[in-house]
Amino acid sequence: MATGIKDKVAIIGMGCTKFGERWDVGSEELMVEAFEECIKDAGIEKKDIQAAWLGTCMDEVNVGKSALSLPMTLRLPNIAVTRTENFCASGTESFRGACYAVASGAYDICLAQGVEKLKDTGYGGLPASSGNSLARFWMPNVTAPGSFAMLASGYAAKYGIDPGELKKAMAHVSFKSHANGALNPKAHLRKAVTMDQILNAPIIAHPLGLFDCCGVSDGSACAIVTTPEIAKDLGKKDFVSVKALQLALSNGYEAQYNDWECDHFVTTSKASSEAYKEAGIKEPREEISMMEVHDCFSITELVTMEDLHISERGQAPKDIMDGFYDRDGGVPCQVDGGLKCFGHPIGASGLRMLYEMYLQLHGRAEERQIKDPKLGLTHNLGGFPFMNICSVAIIGKYGV
Amino acid sequence: MIGITSYGANIPRLRLTRMAIFQSMGWFAPAIMAVAQGEKAVCNWDEDALSMAVEASRDCLVGMKKENIDALYLCSTTLPYADRQNAGIVSTALNLRDDILTADFTSSLKAGTSAMVTAFDVIQSGEKKSIMVTASDHRETKGAYFYEMWFGDGAASLLLGDKDVIAEFKGAYSVSYDFADHYRGTGHKFDYMWEERWVRDEGYSKIIPEAINGLLKKCNVSIDSFAKVVYPCFFKREHIGIAKKLGIPPDKLQDNMHEVCGETGTAHPLLMFVAALEEAKPGDKILLASFGNGCDAMYFEVTDKIKKLKEHKGVKGSLAIRKELDNYQKYAKFRDLVKVEMGIRAEAGGQSAITVLWRKRKMITGLVGGKCKKCGTPQFPKPEICVKPDCGAVGEMEDYEFSARDGKVVAYTGDMLAVSQEPPAVYGIVQFEGGGRMLADFTDCELTEVKVGQPIRMSFRKRYYDEDRGFHAYFWKAVPQAQA
Incomplete structure (x- = not known):
């Protein structure tokens, strides 16, 4: 009987670059910037790292195939390094690899690093995919905003919500994240915006306007993990440990069977339920202190609140408008500004979310610090609403 | 009895008003005002001769058994492929049988009627029982030109056979001349046209009457016995003039569709013929002729069976699905006449990957998915393992058409x-x-x-x-x- 990951892994160091249009640097510089912060934070030496995982997604730009770019850049001493690519969960997948390696007893100390250099394409948005050779013949030229925009039409139809009211709730999602991002020196977009600005922005994919979409940025983030025993031996006190790591992938039900109404994420609903079970959480709305979810688009965050079982079905717009997910609300969400303000360098995002939870749990989030957080949840959603990969991670104070 | 057993048509939904052309380009060519009546049917950016041919053929197949088709002839001068049989793509899209003959009839505006005559010869011989003839054209012209005003896009499809005939085929007569009123060399996008006066006087006005008179004589029938005479001619005055010369009263001359559609090239005689069939009564005699490097003339007599034919979209239905386009620049972009920055x-x-296209031809070209033999769930694309959560049967999929x-x-x-x-x-x-x-x-x-x-x-x-x-x-x- 599997016993889960709860409290088997300690995070002893994390690092995160400034996110943004880093025209002056490439993947190598980004990786070094995050790693140097991380290893100092961990208080260990590079030679102590026994294995590493690199999360990165886009071959079109970026570091190319294989994991080689990480050891070549960091000059890691001929250790095991594995690349993980699983769409937007790529970074969290590298973390999962490192955690499982430590928990299995195969290694003492491991590194998980995510990086993505997106701003070398010459245009906005994510790099256009040429798709696999079959998709090219039949799949519409779906973009990320377009595919997630479909959720808004499905959600509004399912719950009979006036599209204008839904658009307002979506706008509040972005409004709240911009307010948070303005306080974060590492965020890409650091300006608060008004509801009017959001509601009147040019349309990217109906009904998503510019401010309903996250930015496109370059960045890297990383974590060093070990066992709680070694963490204690290293003199760490009040450290952060992993409570749950779950992943759920679509199997064609949404895209090919007859029931799904493009109103929720089947995978998120499953992954979050499993994560709560793994972490021993019974009332997530009461027990989760804070969240960093995959707000690639405002509607994604809105719908995700229900699939994380924090908002009741059909009630996310109300909770959002009530400020439940604001920094001073019941479950603060996107405390660091989210993908909305950090942008989404795909391989880095999952680790960037964990970085904020880690800072908050250590009381190091400065102006954004929320009071006495115990459990932080992170969530990635890669792919499309109808066919996706969802990761949910929960971390918290060890022994609490 | 052999003859027509079904018909169909496809005229694109977009109709460019000719005044929009004049308003945009009249400064350059004021004379085009003379033919600026009505509107012309134009392809959307994602329509062309091949796609229209598929749609017209689908219309023709409504209520018919497509398993019975023995051959498909595709007729056009604007097919997308010079080498890769276009009729084969249409056949795959229609999900016709594999053991049929497909052929492209091309290089002349009379290709549609020539394919019909050929098909009737084959059916007469008894070698094949049912042949689909589909004609479609999407002709390009340079801007600010009479031909830009005249030409429209469209397709028509006829099913020819020896059972349940709605219009009996009574005979055909052809003349063939290397009369190059226009030509388009290989690799060229636009036609090169000779002087209109010569085309009118030496072409249309001589060649069409010659073929029609030949047919009348061959079949020993008089022009008076025809309820409708169908032939294309975008010169409005000559269209009527030819009729007058042949002794056809104006009410028996099939309209050339200038005001509602424009001249659809290879498809046009067939399209006008479909329009005539839509109005025809049992016993009506219809004369059909084409024009293009000669002329094919055919003689039909409508039967009682026309009343039993299932309703088709046809010309009437196609014309009713209409979206006015008064934006000439949009039309010009769709035709690639102006370059816009795509980014x-x-x-x-x-x-x-052509290997993929071949392996998945039914899926990609035919929109054929799967249906689970165990639980009955249709699904697309056709999978190995059923998607229904409590089924999951392996290898139990049968072909299932989604297109209709x-x-x-x-x-x-x-x-x-x-x-x-x-x-x-x-x-x-x-x-x-x-x-x-x-x-x-x-x-x-x-x-x-x-x-x-x-x-x-x-x-x-x-x-x-x-x-x-x-x-x-x-x-x-x-x-x-x-x-x-």
Whole structure:
């Protein structure tokens, strides 16, 4: 009987670059910037790292195939390094690899690093995919905003919500994240915006306007993990440990069977339920202190609140408008500004979310610090609403 | 008895008003005002001769048994492929039998009628029983030109056979001349036209009467006995003049559709013939003739069976599905007459894997999915393992055609970021009646009119054109249906 990951892994160091249009640097510089912060934070030496995982997604730009770019850049001493690519969960997948390696007893100390250099394409948005050779013949030229925009039409139809009211709730999602991002020196977009600005922005994919979409940025983030025993031996006190790591992938039900109404994420609903079970959480709305979810688009965050079982079905717009997910609300969400303000360098995002939870749990989030957080949840959603990969991670104070 | 057993048509929904052409280009060519009446049917950016041919053929097949078709002749001068049989693509799209003969009839505007005459010869011989003849044209012209005003886009399809004949074939007579009123050399996009006066006087006015008179004599029938005489001629005055010369009263001359559609090239005699059949009564005699490097003339007599024919969209139905286009620049962009900046994002692409196209030809070209023999769930694409959660049967899929099934919109968007010839790219998830769903591009629609739950029908369209390799890709798109 599997016993889960709860409290088997300690995070002893994390690092995160400034996110943004880093025209002056490439993947190598980004990786070094995050790693140097991380290893100092961990208080260990590079030679102590026994294995590493690199999360990165886009071959079109970026570091190319294989994991080689990480050891070549960091000059890691001929250790095991594995690349993980699983769409937007790529970074969290590298973390999962490192955690499982430590928990299995195969290694003492491991590194998980995510990086993505997106701003070398010459245009906005994510790099256009040429798709696999079959998709090219039949799949519409779906973009990320377009595919997630479909959720808004499905959600509004399912719950009979006036599209204008839904658009307002979506706008509040972005409004709240911009307010948070303005306080974060590492965020890409650091300006608060008004509801009017959001509601009147040019349309990217109906009904998503510019401010309903996250930015496109370059960045890297990383974590060093070990066992709680070694963490204690290293003199760490009040450290952060992993409570749950779950992943759920679509199997064609949404895209090919007859029931799904493009109103929720089947995978998120499953992954979050499993994560709560793994972490021993019974009332997530009461027990989760804070969240960093995959707000690639405002509607994604809105719908995700229900699939994380924090908002009741059909009630996310109300909770959002009530400020439940604001920094001073019941479950603060996107405390660091989210993908909305950090942008989404795909391989880095999952680790960037964990970085904020880690800072908050250590009381190091400065102006954004929320009071006495115990459990932080992170969530990635890669792919499309109808066919996706969802990761949910929960971390918290060890022994609490 | 042999003859016509069914008919169909497809005229594109977009109608460019001729005044819009004049208003944009009249400064350059004021004389085009003389023919600026009405409107012409023009392809959407994702329609061409091949896609229209598929749609016209689908219309023709409504209520018919397509398993009975023994041959498919595709007739056009504007087919996308010079070498890769276009009729084969149409046949795959229609999901016809594999053991049939397909052929392209091309290089002349009389190719449509020549294919009909050939088909009747074959059916007469008893070698084949049912042959589909589909004609379609999407002719390009330079701007600010009489021919730009005259030409329209369209397709017509006829099923020829020896059972349940709605119009009996009584005889044919052909003349063939190397009369090059226009020509288009290989690799050229536009026709080169000789002086109109000569085309009128030495071409239309002599060659059509010669063929018609030959037919009358051969069949020993007088022109007075015909209820309708059908032949193309975009010179309005000559169209009537030829009739006068032959002794055909104006009410028996089939309209040349200048005001509502324009001249559709190879398809035009067939399209006008379909329009005549739509109005015909049992016992009516119809004379059909073409024009193009000669002329084929044919003689038909309508039978009682025409009353039993299932209703088709035909010419009347196609003309009723209409969206006015008064934006000449949009038309010019669709025809690639102006270059617009598509952006760096549009550069993504590359080769199209022909091995995949061959392996998945039923899926890609025919929109054939699977239906689980165990649980009955239709699904697209056809999988190895059934998608129904409590089924999961392995290797139990049988072919299941989705193209003719109605559906409805589950979710949609209009995407301004996606590369599109006509932003926003409208696409969404559609659910088919009876089960099965897919993510599909939407076409022939306005974003503001699309709704969740709206009915859709599938249409065969151009998906992309790979200019570097000359590859035309086709797939099916959802057309949201206007709601009452």
